[in-house]
Amino acid sequence: MQAQPAQKYQAFPPVQLTDRQWPNAVISQPPIWMSTDLRDGNQSLFEPMDADKKMRMFKMLCQIGFKEIEVAFPSASQTDFNFVRTLIEAQHIPEDVTIEVLTQAREHLIRRTMEAVRGARRVIVHIYNATSPTFREVVFGMSKEQVKAMVVEAVTLVKQLAADMPETEVVLQYSPETFTATELTFAKEICDRVTEVWGATPARKVIINCPATVEVATPNVYADQIEWMHRHLARRDSVILSLHPHNDRGTAVAATELAMMAGADRVEGCLFGHGERTGNVDLVTVALNMYTQGIHPGLDFSDINAIGRTVEACTQIDIHPRHPYAGDLVFTAFSGSHQDAIKKGFAAQASEGTWNVPYLPIDPRDLGRSYDSIIRVNSQSGKGGVAYLLESQYGIVMPRRLQVEFSGVVQQYTDSHGSEMSAADIWQLFQQTYMEATTPVRYREYHLQEGGTGQSIRMHVDVDGMSTLLKGEGNGPIDAAVHALQGLGIEVQVRSFEERSTGASHSGGEALACAFVEVVCQGSVCYGVGLDSNIVTASIKAVFSGINRCGVVCVSPAAVAEA
Numbered sequence: 001m002q003a004q005p006a007q008k009y010q011a012f013p014p015v016q017l018t019d020r021q022w023p024n025a026v027i028s029q030p031p032i033w034m035s036t037d038l039r040d041g042n043q044s045l046f047e048p049m050d051a052d053k054k055m056r057m058f059k060m061l062c063q064i065g066f067k068e069i070e071v072a073f074p075s076a077s078q079t080d081f082n083f084v085r086t087l088i089e090a091q092h093i094p095e096d097v098t099i100e101v102l103t104q105a106r107e108h109l110i111r112r113t114m115e116a117v118r119g120a121r122r123v124i125v126h127i128y129n130a131t132s133p134t135f136r137e138v139v140f141g142m143s144k145e146q147v148k149a150m151v152v153e154a155v156t157l158v159k160q161l162a163a164d165m166p167e168t169e170v171v172l173q174y175s176p177e178t179f180t181a182t183e184l185t186f187a188k189e190i191c192d193r194v195t196e197v198w199g200a201t202p203a204r205k206v207i208i209n210c211p212a213t214v215e216v217a218t219p220n221v222y223a224d225q226i227e228w229m230h231r232h233l234a235r236r237d238s239v240i241l242s243l244h245p246h247n248d249r250g251t252a253v254a255a256t257e258l259a260m261m262a263g264a265d266r267v268e269g270c271l272f273g274h275g276e277r278t279g280n281v282d283l284v285t286v287a288l289n290m291y292t293q294g295i296h297p298g299l300d301f302s303d304i305n306a307i308g309r310t311v312e313a314c315t316q317i318d319i320h321p322r323h324p325y326a327g328d329l330v331f332t333a334f335s336g337s338h339q340d341a342i343k344k345g346f347a348a349q350a351s352e353g354t355w356n357v358p359y360l361p362i363d364p365r366d367l368g369r370s371y372d373s374i375i376r377v378n379s380q381s382g383k384g385g386v387a388y389l390l391e392s393q394y395g396i397v398m399p400r401r402l403q404v405e406f407s408g409v410v411q412q413y414t415d416s417h418g419s420e421m422s423a424a425d426i427w428q429l430f431q432q433t434y435m436e437a438t439t440p441v442r443y444r445e446y447h448l449q450e451g452g453t454g455q456s457i458r459m460h461v462d463v464d465g466m467s468t469l470l471k472g473e474g475n476g477p478i479d480a481a482v483h484a485l486q487g488l489g490i491e492v493q494v495r496s497f498e499e500r501s502t503g504a505s506h507s508g509g510e511a512l513a514c515a516f517v518e519v520v521c522q523g524s525v526c527y528g529v530g531l532d533s534n535i536v537t538a539s540i541k542a543v544f545s546g547i548n549r550c551g552v553v554c555v556s557p558a559a560v561a562e563a
């Protein structure tokens with residue numbers, strides 16, 4: 001019978017490091033970044049990038065600010081070989097950028113690799129062999145000594161071939177592949193041999209890259225392994241200690257951050273976590289996490305959308321909508337209390353002050369993203385989100401009680417339709433609810449006259465489709481209009497009145513006056529809204545909107561005419 005899953009696997013043994021230092025460390029500067037989008041990222045695509053896509057990705061990586069870019073596995077394919085040649089021969093490599101190439105520790109592959117990089121100003125030649133017991137026993141069928149000898153031969157060959165191309169500065173990188181599953185003492189032994197054979201010095205450092213080829217334990221274990229290497233490697237001052245975390249357990253970002261605290265100098269990964277299986281560590285997330293701790297990562301993600309679209313085009317894999325920092329939904333709040341807090345946070349945020357907006361760990365503008373998509377409305381939303389969208393998109397600043405009233409209307413709509421509402425949908429519903437509340441009494445026009453102590457008004461209205469004239473007097477236009485409505489048997493009490501300009505709204509419309517009148521009429525209390533370029537007209541429209549929304553019943557015009 002098949003073993004239970006929990007009995008099938010073995011717990012990863014903890015690292016014996018009782019005086020570990022990394023838990024108290026704080027990340028205070030960015031690592032040396034190395035993008036392997038064009039190698040580890042590329043080798044794991046359904047369709048590896050063609051030359052055009054590789055070039056597009058390379059140029060973007062340079063623009064972002066990567067100074068080390070693994071561009072190919074030149075001995076693997078003619079496409080990869082040619083790409084390296086094109087970069088060098090057509091002088092596409094900026095002065096401050098070093099390309100990197102990967103090869104297995106095998107003679108013919110190393111020779112082909114060195115052929116590919118001939119003529120480059122500077123190149124990192126990256127050799128690897130797997131070092132863990134499973135690989136030694138199952139894949140290579142070799143002893144530790146034989147595995148070590150394989151690397152020594154490879155390093156010796158690279159050294160010899162490098163000497164034949166003095167115009168190129170060759171930097172050596174060695175990866176004990178499957179490092180995390182390798183005995184630490186053996187990983188140290190083999191890495192020390194590499195630095196020794198290469199003749200590393202502080203002025204001519206070797207990159208020792210310790211990959212979590214497969215993520216096998218919790219992130220603290222990786223940090224322990226890296227701290228152990230950091231403290232035990234010979235010639236540490238001649239070594240750049242590098243990380244290459246994969247994300248099998250979904251903790252590559254955490255593992256990277258803890259391992260940086262443990263003494264690593266350099267991080268390899270891919271944008272948005274592309275790479276074998278669950279991917280390499282996502283360099284965008286690690287870098288932008290640094291931003292939120294007040295550290296400039298030295299990489300430019302100020303137009304994250306453009307970067308995302310380019311990566312999607314080159315890899316033909318979409319970025320998940322909830323991907324940290326870059327996903328379409330990560331600056332979006334649907335739920336009411338989140339929207340309310342964000343709206344208040346924006347209002348309180350000083351333009352140059354420390355970022356302190358609830359639920360938003362980073363200012364979307366720092367990534368070239370706008371606020372427009374932050375608040376989205378569905379059945380989980382409350383008044384804050386609805387109010388934010390009407391205010392930010394249409395310049396409608398609702399009084400608080402109207403926010404509560406209209407949010408109920410939106411809630412009913414989203415409950416019955418089950419879908420999200422855009423700002424335009426909400427605006428349309430707002431107009432239907434308030435501005436198109438024209439039955440049974442439709443306002444047509446009015447004339448005001450100053451007279452005696454107040455104002456007199458003549459209003460042309462339609463009542464159930466019949467035109468009629470109403471007259472009234474009062475100490476202001478609203479008062480006069482309310483008085484005139486008595487002619488239809490309508491008693492109205494104005495409980496509150498506010499009027500604001502819509503300003504130059506985001507949607508580009510002209511500024512209008514928006515009047516909000518809360519009326520008590522025939523036992524109901526409702527808001528009415530009027531929008532017009534004239535402030536008096538806006539307020540009279542708002543009174544009509546309010547009484548119609550109260551479901552007013554009026555005396556018929558015939559009765560008025562008779563009276």
Ligand SMILES: CC(=O)SCCNC(=O)CCNC(=O)[C@H](O)C(C)(C)COP(=O)(O)OP(=O)(O)OC[C@H]1O[C@@H](n2cnc3c(N)ncnc32)[C@H](O)[C@@H]1OP(=O)(O)O
Nearest residue numbers: 040043073075076077104105106128129130139140177213
């Ligand atoms: C963890 C990583 O991402 S490592 C990078 C992996 N990337 C790639 O493999 C992409 C490019 N690879 C390729 O195009 C090919 O695999 C090549 C050209 C490198 C090698 O091709 P082939 O010689 O046909 O070998 P194949 O693809 O079957 O690989 C397995 C062989 O490589 C050997 N091998 C694997 N890793 C290494 C290494 N680091 N050093 C030396 N030999 C190695 C295996 O022992 C095996 O040898 P065997 O056939 O004698 O048993």
Ligand SMILES: CC(C)C(=O)C(=O)O
Nearest residue numbers: 128175177211213244
């Ligand atoms: C070649 C090495 C660095 C690698 O890609 C891995 O171990 O994942």
